Structure formats: structure tokens, C-alpha cells
Amino acid sequence: MSKVRVHNFSISIDGYAAGPGQTLDVPLGAGGRLLHEWVFNTRAGRQMIGEDGGDEGIDDEFFAQREVGIGATIMGRNMFGPIRGPWGDAQWSGWWGENPPFHCPVFVLSHHPRPPIEMQGGTTSHFVDAGIEVALERARDAASGNDVLIGGGATTIREYLAAGLIDEMHLVIVPVLLGSGERLFEDLAGIGNAYHCAEHVSAPAVMHVRLSRMEPSAR
Amino acid sequence: MSKVRVHNFSISIDGYAAGPGQTLDVPLGAGGRLLHEWVFNTRAGRQMIGEDGGDEGIDDEFFAQREVGIGATIMGRNMFGPIRGPWGDAQWSGWWGENPPFHCPVFVLSHHPRPPIEMQGGTTSHFVDAGIEVALERARDAASGNDVLIGGGATTIREYLAAGLIDEMHLVIVPVLLGSGERLFEDLAGIGNAYHCAEHVSAPAVMHVRLSRMEPSAR
Numbered sequence: 001m002s003k004v005r006v007h008n009f010s011i012s013i014d015g016y017a018a019g020p021g022q023t024l025d026v027p028l029g030a031g032g033r034l035l036h037e038w039v040f041n042t043r044a045g046r047q048m049i050g051e052d053g054g055d056e057g058i059d060d061e062f063f064a065q066r067e068v069g070i071g072a073t074i075m076g077r078n079m080f081g082p083i084r085g086p087w088g089d090a091q092w093s094g095w096w097g098e099n100p101p102f103h104c105p106v107f108v109l110s111h112h113p114r115p116p117i118e119m120q121g122g123t124t125s126h127f128v129d130a131g132i133e134v135a136l137e138r139a140r141d142a143a144s145g146n147d148v149l150i151g152g153g154a155t156t157i158r159e160y161l162a163a164g165l166i167d168e169m170h171l172v173i174v175p176v177l178l179g180s181g182e183r184l185f186e187d188l189a190g191i192g193n194a195y196h197c198a199e200h201v202s203a204p205a206v207m208h209v210r211l212s213r214m215e216p217s218a219r
Numbered sequence: 220m221s222k223v224r225v226h227n228f229s230i231s232i233d234g235y236a237a238g239p240g241q242t243l244d245v246p247l248g249a250g251g252r253l254l255h256e257w258v259f260n261t262r263a264g265r266q267m268i269g270e271d272g273g274d275e276g277i278d279d280e281f282f283a284q285r286e287v288g289i290g291a292t293i294m295g296r297n298m299f300g301p302i303r304g305p306w307g308d309a310q311w312s313g314w315w316g317e318n319p320p321f322h323c324p325v326f327v328l329s330h331h332p333r334p335p336i337e338m339q340g341g342t343t344s345h346f347v348d349a350g351i352e353v354a355l356e357r358a359r360d361a362a363s364g365n366d367v368l369i370g371g372g373a374t375t376i377r378e379y380l381a382a383g384l385i386d387e388m389h390l391v392i393v394p395v396l397l398g399s400g401e402r403l404f405e406d407l408a409g410i411g412n413a414y415h416c417a418e419h420v421s422a423p424a425v426m427h428v429r430l431s432r433m434e435p436s437a438r
Contacts, residue, residue: 013390013428014404015234019411031411171232173392175419175428177404179411185233185396192238192250192398200394202421209232209394 002140003147003167006157007066009184010035010172010206016181017154024082031178038172038205039063048101058203062170071143072105074135076156080108080125093117094125102151105142107135109156132159154184161188166213169195173207221359222366222386225376226285228403229254229391229425235400236373243301250397257391257424258282267320277422281389290362291324293354295375299327299344306333313344321370324361326354328375351378373403380407385432388414392426 011017012035019029028035039045044064046054054060077084081092094100099120106125114127128135139148150160160166171184185191195211202208230236231254238248247254258264263283265273273279296303300311313319318339325344333346347354358367369379379385390403404410414430421427 013392013430014407014410015402020408173232173426175416175430177407177410177412177414177430179413180408183234188233188396189239189399191233191396193396194398195396197394200421200426202419202426207392207419207421207426211232211394211396 002071002143002145004136004150004160004165005070005147006150006152006166006169006171008039008063008170008172009152009157010038010174011184012174012176012178012181014177014179015183015185016178017184019178019181022182027082029178029181031176032181034176034178035172035174038174038203041205058201058208059206062172062208065170066149067103069147070104070149071146072107072139073102073149073151074107074109074132074139074156074160075151076153077108077110079151079153079156080110086112087114090114093119099123105139106151107139107142109135132156132163132165136160136165154182158184158186158188161191164190164194164213168198168213169211171209171211173209175206221290221362221364223355223369223379223384224289224366225369225371225385225388225390227258227282227389227391228371228376229257229393230403231393231395231397231400233396233398234402234404235397236403238397238400241401246301248397248400250395251400253395253397254391254393257393257422260424277420277427278425281391281427284389285368286322288366289323289368290365291326291358292321292368292370293326293328293351293358293375293379294370295372296327296329298370298372298375299329305331309333312336312338318342324358325370326358326361328354351375351382351384355379355384373401377403377405377407380410383409383413383432387417387432388430390428390430392428394425 019032022029038059042060042063043054043056044060083092100123103122108125108127110127111129117125150157196214198212199210238251241248257278261279261282262273262275263279302311319342322341327344327346329346330348335343335345337343369376415433417431418429
């Protein structure tokens with residue numbers, strides 16, 4: 001069966017995926033930008049935002065994995081945009097401009113229905129109001145045997161972790177302390193002993209960790 | 220002025236310094252032993268418990284730093300022993316046998332007074348009921364210009380972090396998920412942006428991170 005994967009999810013040493021005080025102008029909270037600087041120093045990260053340059057190397061290789069073998073992406077409402085509640089005049093089509101960096105069907109978890117949005121480059125966003133398991137079923141169907149990326153944010157990944165639905169997770173530990181903010185690992189008692197470390201490696205700016213779900217028989 | 224240092228403090232990927240369900244028989248909680256296995260694979264770690272063997276290398280070099288330039292150690296009551304409340308017949312002299320691995324004056328934070336205990340190898344344990352700042356003053360005096368080690372556990376380090384009193388901190392990130400337990404980083408909003416990363420390096424089993432307090436002018 002196809003796998004459910006998380007890639008390039010950055011957390012601080014003290015466990016925060018976003019800093020305190022998230023707003024529309026500061027979507028990652030105070031200090032949260034520090035968690036993602038590594039991305040924009042890579043060639044693949046620059047390419048994602050339509051820029052040249054950037055470094056090859058460990059960070060670049062890890063970052064690029066987010067597209068390899070992925071056939072559909074799931075994300076939370078807050079990752080898709082800043083609008084809360086009903087969609088209003090429905091002009092918002094994501095943070096990413098005309099040609100979003102997904103190039104596959106995207107399933108946005110939302111309690112507010114909305115017709116799909118077809119963008120350039122193969123990204124069509126669907127809005128799913130039936131829970132994370134239905135969203136995953138739809139994503140698996142759309143992925144036609146390829147893997148499903150859980151794109152984020154922290155709340156969405158946490159929900160899929162709590163449900164035992166994530167097979168592989170690549171975390172990026174950024175050596176800063178944020179002091180407060182939104183945690184990835186919170187109320188997840190069930191994941192104790194559920195993953196083993198497949199790889200951990202230090203790059204100059206960050207530490208990469210790949211976790212794989214253990215077969216229940218191996219726990 | 221002498222520095223206040225933390226060394227070899229292990230946390231899981233999800234931020235726990237001990238697993239759930241700590242008891243006298245399982246002082247590190249379920250799965251908590253995983254956090255410290257790396258120590259007992261090092262030469263210096265084996266030496267600490269009176270055994271030969273163990274590996275040299277990155278882990279060994281980091282572990283051995285806990286003694287270099289240290290003139291006194293502070294620890295919490297729970298790190299000293301399992302007894303809660305009054306000391307009773309006061310036979311308990313620590314987890315470490317006749318010759319504890321500190322070789323310097325030790326200051327144990329306790330609300331229950333008790334005369335000092337002099338052990339072999341230069342370890343004399345004093346019991347301080349006047350708060351963390353007084354304990355640090357006494358430790359600095361006893362250290363005669365050398366540095367003070369905050370030995371642990373998590374609660375004690377957290378108190379010193381919250382008070383802004385720790386200058387250097389060596390953390391060891393162990394690539395396991397414990398799911399629940401006791402966190403090091405909790406209710407420490409004030410440490411956001413207070414430390415910079417002096418070094419981070421992956422060893423085969425764990426990741427080492429050294430943090431140094433930034434001068435207030437640099438924040």
C-alpha cells in the first residue's frame with residue numbers, strides 16, 4: 001500500500017513548530033521564521049519560490065524528497081490560508097500564487113464546503129469536511145498508488161499521528177530556542193515506541209531525523 | 220566570573236527528559252532508560268560506574284566535559300534519592316555508592332535540613348533549604364573560581380533556566396519518541412532568543428547540541 005509521509009517539518013530544540021503570536025502578517029509567530037531559513041538556502045527551496053541559486057548538499061537532498069513518489073497532498077485549513085470560518089467571496093486560492101509548489105491534487109481539511117480550485121502546474125485543491133480519515137481515503141485514490149504527503153501544519157500532522165496513520169516522518173531540528181509557541185508533540189502518548197529512527201544527520205545549520213513507523217509486531 | 224553549566228542532559232525528539240510512570244524501581248520512567256544508553260557505551264561513562272571498556276569518540280569527549288573545570292555541583296532532591304519529605308533515619312547518601320562520581324562539593328536542594336555527608340573521592344553533599352539562588356551562591360563560593368555544574372534533574376535545570384542563571388547547556392537529543400513524561404522545556408517563555416547554538420553534531424546514536432547564553436546586548 002502507498003505510504004503516508006511527512007517531510008521537512010521544522011521544530012526548535014524546545015519543540016515548537018511555530019513561535020508565539022501568530023498573525024496574518026507573522027504567520028509563523030515570533031521567531032518562527034528561524035525555523036524555515038534553512039529551506040531558502042537550498043537549491044530546491046529557491047526553485048520552489050521561482051528563484052535561482054541556493055546550495056546543493058544534505059539540506060537540499062532532504063528538501064527535494066517532499067516531491068519524490070508523492071501523488072497527493074493533505075493540509076490543514078491554516079496552512080492553506082489565513083481565512084477562518086466561511087470562505088466569503090472565495091477569492092483566496094492559497095499562499096503560493098498561480099503555480100503552487102504541489103503539482104498534484106491537494107486536499108484541504110475544512111469545515112466549510114467550497115468547489116475545487118484548479119491552478120497551474122497540476123495543483124487542484126479540494127476541500128474536505130468529512131474528517132482526516134476520509135481526506136486520506138480521497139488522497140490515496142487521487143494518488144493512484146503513489147504516496148500521500150501530509151503537508152502540515154502542526155495540528156494536522158498531530159491529528160494524523162494520533163490516529164496512527166503516518167508511516168514516515170522527516171523532522172528538521174533547528175538549534176534555536178523559541179521559548180513558547182505551538183508544539184508538534186503534545187497529547188500524543190500513543191506514539192511512545194511507535195517509531196524507530198531510520199537516520200539522523202547534522203548539516204551545518206540543522207539536524208535531520210527520519211522516523212519510520214514500527215510494525216506492531218516489533219514494538 | 221565562573222560559569223554555570225549543564226552537561227549531558229538527554230531529551231527525546233518529543234522533548235521528554237524522563238518517561239511516564241517514574242517509580243523507585245523505574246526512576247527514569249517507561250522508556251526513559253533509552254535516553255541514557257549512550258552514556259554507558261562511552262569510556263568515560265563506564266569509568267564513572269567503575270567499569271572498563273567503552274568507546275572513545277564524540278560521545279565520550281562530550282560526556283567527559285562534565286568534570287572539566289567544575290568546582291561544585293547542584294542537584295535536585297529527586298536526583299539525590301527517592302526519599303520524599305523528612306529524611307527519617309538519614310541512611311540514604313545518594314544513588315552512587317561510597318565514591319560518588321562528583322569529586323567536589325555537592326549542593327542538594329531540599330526543604331528538609333540535614334548535616335553534610337562526606338563521602339570518598341572528594342564528594343561532600345550539603346543540603347540547602349534557602350532556594351536556588353542561595354544554593355548557587357554557596358556552590359560558587361565552594362568552587363573557588365571554577366564553574367558550577369547544574370547536575371539535574373529536569374525540574375532543577377528548568378528552575379535555573381527560568382531564573383536566567385545558566386550560561387552554557389549541552390543537550391543530547393536521543394532519536395526516540397517517548398510519547399509522554401517529564402519535559403525539560405515547559406513554561407520557559409523567557410528563554411526565547413536567549414541562547415545561541417555554539418555547536419551541533421550527530422554521533423552514531425545521538426545528536427549533541429551546545430547552547431551558550433547570549434549577552435543581553437546581542438539579543
